[in-house]
Amino acid sequence: MASNLKNLSDYSDKNLTDMGKKKFAIVVSEWNEEVTESLYQGAYETLIANGATKENIIKKMVPGSFELSMGAQWMAQKEEIDAVICLGCVIQGETRHFDFICDAVAHGITNVSLKYNKPVIFGVLTPNTQQQALDRAGGKHGNKGDEAAITAVKMLGF
Ligand SMILES: Nc1c(NC[C@H](O)[C@H](O)[C@H](O)CO)[nH]c(=O)[nH]c1=O
Numbered sequence: 108m109a110s111n112l113k114n115l116s117d118y119s120d121k122n123l124t125d126m127g128k129k130k131f132a133i134v135v136s137e138w139n140e141e142v143t144e145s146l147y148q149g150a151y152e153t154l155i156a157n158g159a160t161k162e163n164i165i166k167k168m169v170p171g172s173f174e175l176s177m178g179a180q181w182m183a184q185k186e187e188i189d190a191v192i193c194l195g196c197v198i199q200g201e202t203r204h205f206d207f208i209c210d211a212v213a214h215g216i217t218n219v220s221l222k223y224n225k226p227v228i229f230g231v232l233t234p235n236t237q238q239q240a241l242d243r244a245g246g247k248h249g250n251k252g253d254e255a256a257i258t259a260v261k262m263l264g265f
């Protein structure tokens with residue numbers, strides 16, 4: 108369902124497990140920092156709202172979304188980390204670079220999740236324009252960071 112039909116920040120809190128004892132790594136891309144910082148704030152606040160403690164939320168920055176997979180692996184391999192949330196924003200430019208980054212990071216994050224058998228969440232926006240990104244980072248379509256955090260919560264309550 109497209110984001111314009113389902114707000115990214117809407118979720119039911121029924122049957123969600125309390126995250127009081129869970130430890131999270133949030134890996135954030137520096138590219139398009141205005142957007143990714145908004146995604147981070149949404150993810151952080153959603154985890155806190157579901158019982159996570161600030162001491163159990165670790166933030167790590169990587170240069171770009173392509174590096175999210177490496178950052179996710181470095182965090183997922185830590186035994187004490189229960190879930191990793193990857194946040195980025197890849198905006199379509201004039202060339203096919205967009206396609207290669209999006210494909211690489213989607214596959215890379217999936218591989219890390221399966222390799223370490225723990226949730227590694229794909230919280231990466233892949234818009235055509237800056238405005239589409241802003242609309243999904245706390246704008247009219249909600250916040251992808253909220254969605255990524257609640258996805259981690261749901262997976263930990265599987
Ligand atoms: N154009 C965007 C990038 N490009 C940088 C890559 O992610 C990567 O850091 C570089 O290719 C070196 O490996 N990254 C984004 O996150 N968003 C973009 O729009």
Ligand SMILES: CC(=O)[C@@H](O)COP(=O)(O)O
Pocket residue numbers: 197198199200201202203204205208
């Ligand atoms: C996704 C990108 O790397 C992109 O922003 C780069 O822009 P361009 O394709 O015009 O070089």
